[in-house]
Amino acid sequence: MKIKFLGGAGTVTGSKTLVESNGIRILIDCGQFQGIKPLRELNWEPLPILPNTIDFVLLTHGHLDHCGWLPRLVNQGFEGKIYCTSPTKDVTKLILLDSAKIQEEEAERANKEQFSKHEKAEPLYDLAQTEKVFPLFRVIQPNEEVQLDAEISATFRNAGHIIGACSIELKLENKTLVFSGDIGRDDDVLMYAPTKPTTADYIFLESTYGNRIHPEEDVKLSLETYINNAFQMEGTVIIPSFAVERAQSLMYLLWQLKKEDRIPNIPYVIDTPMGISVLEVFTNNKKWHKLSENDCIEMCRMFTMNTDYQETINTIFDKQPKVVIAASGMITGGRVLSYLERYIGLPETTVIMVGYQAEGTRGRKLLEGATELKIYGKYYPVLAKVLEIEGLSAHGDQNDLLNWLSDLKTKPKKVFLVHGENQPADELRIKIQEKYGFDCSVPMMGQGLEL
The missing domain is CATH 3.40.50.10890 (Rossmann fold)
Structure with missing residues (x-):
């Protein structure tokens, strides 16, 4: 089994993790890069693999940094299924249409007021390209195992972060991989507490606030x-x-x-x-x-x-x-x-x-x-x-992230810390190793590995 970190590694944006097993390719999230210009420019780069060779996209939730590259993926040839929960489908539609509209308006304004460095400013994607994404959605219920292939199944479990947000449990090659998505807080105003994993061979855990404790603020x-x-x-x-x-x-x-x-x-x-x-x-x-x-x-x-x-x-x-x-x-x-x-x-x-x-x-x-x-x-x-x-903040802090790992019955073979800037991810790595003794690492963007 091969894993490749195409985004959301060393940064909190552009989440994309590729899983390859027995000829099947699964992309966990398909996010847009935001923030500094070198990151934003990555949105214009093609993926290192052809989108038409990807079979499935599994979407943890509808935020732009997790779903915002879908129109590019589809425009470049992806024709597979996009699995997500019902609220995630609704939220993703809203976010992508809004993003496309903003892209179009900003390109138009840049051309009109001539503040673009390019001869003609183009949107990253437009509304017409975005509309092509929606027929590919397949809604699944939380906690129900879905067969993606004869030997690959996925289960979505509440992550608490925003409405519809889930962690994804992927079973393949007699291994269980858990992708946290973005983990919410245990005491959120509107959302229920995240469901903790109980078994996992490999965990891909977000680390946005890996070095922060939210203040006890009223x-x-x-x-x-x-x-x-x-x-x-x-x-x-x-x-x-x-x-x-x-x-x-x-x-x-x-x-x-x-x-x-x-x-x-x-x-x-x-x-x-x-x-x-x-x-x-x-x-x-x-x-x-x-x-x-x-x-x-x-x-x-x-x-x-x-x-x-x-x-x-x-x-x-x-x-x-x-x-x-x-x-x-x-x-x-x-x-x-x-x-x-x-x-x-x-x-x-x-x-x-x-x-x-x-x-x-x-x-x-x-x-x-x-x-x-x-x-x-x-x-x-x-x-x-x-x-x-x-x-x-809708993101769990260091304590919430550590707590999310507390119900594991057996020690995972490895924990990969993704979706975080390097310092927070590394500080969380040290905390996880100290508290649980788990083998833990912070992958780099573009890094590939075999499990």
Whole structure:
């Protein structure tokens, strides 16, 4: 059996792991690279194998760094089946269509305003190419073993990270391989705790927060304090947010604060059409999360939901204090850029970062104290307050990741730490070896091995 790490190794983006066994090729996730330019440029490179030789894609969940390269894969010849859970299928559709639209718009804008270094800026993929992905989806139920081939089966188990997210247990050649996908937190606001593996010969474990312990932070108190402080300064609060799970978690917490009369009676705006669409996915998949139908309805009533871009423009130029949740979470694109163009240079503005910020993203730059921000080829001075709430991360921290390994009945032959930058992955490697004595390594991008 051969394994090749085509992405998500040494970085938290572009997750792609190839498994080859008896002439069958399986790709675990098919993510897009984000962040620094050398990583983003990898999205334009062909895979080291022909996409038409891949038989299956198994999708752990619908975030762009796990599904965002599917249109390229299909456009380059992949015709196999894409297996995932029902919510993952719905979320992936929303995310890919949104991504394609942003790619098209940004290429068009770059050509119009001539800030591209290329003679003609092209989108990584367009809406027409994206539509070709969807007929290949095959929905599977969690905890049900699915035969991919006569001697290969897969079982998806809840990973808690976002709605529909799963770890994948792959059985082949009398071995069990477990791919964690992204592991959620044991005490998430909306998601249930991840299901821990009990048997595995080889484990491929994410390590995003492999060197971090989430602070014992009262997230509601932080939100309350930051919003009230901004209101006293007559400023706007902008929260760049991932459209899936994070936006809904924020809505839930703000709704709770409003019910408790802890935050002011000002407009609360959701400006992510995809985030609004995800609310429907929550409504249609009640067994995947903790929100009741009534909670969902009541929570949504509190928010102004912008779908049309004219509504975004109206909100941007509305001078009254307000709280805006807008995608994208790492400020790599989306409507949050339009808000920051106007508000990042105002000292009364508060920007609250609420999730992981990959290397090279605008979000990471803001957290690291950038004094200016480049948006659509122009530089804007950063005069706004930039604050962070770590307690909202949908990723498990070092303790959660260690705990996820705690139910294994027998020692795995090896644990590979993927989907993490090198330092967090290496620190987690040391912790796993100290706590469990497991043989553990951090693979490099492009590395291949035989099991």
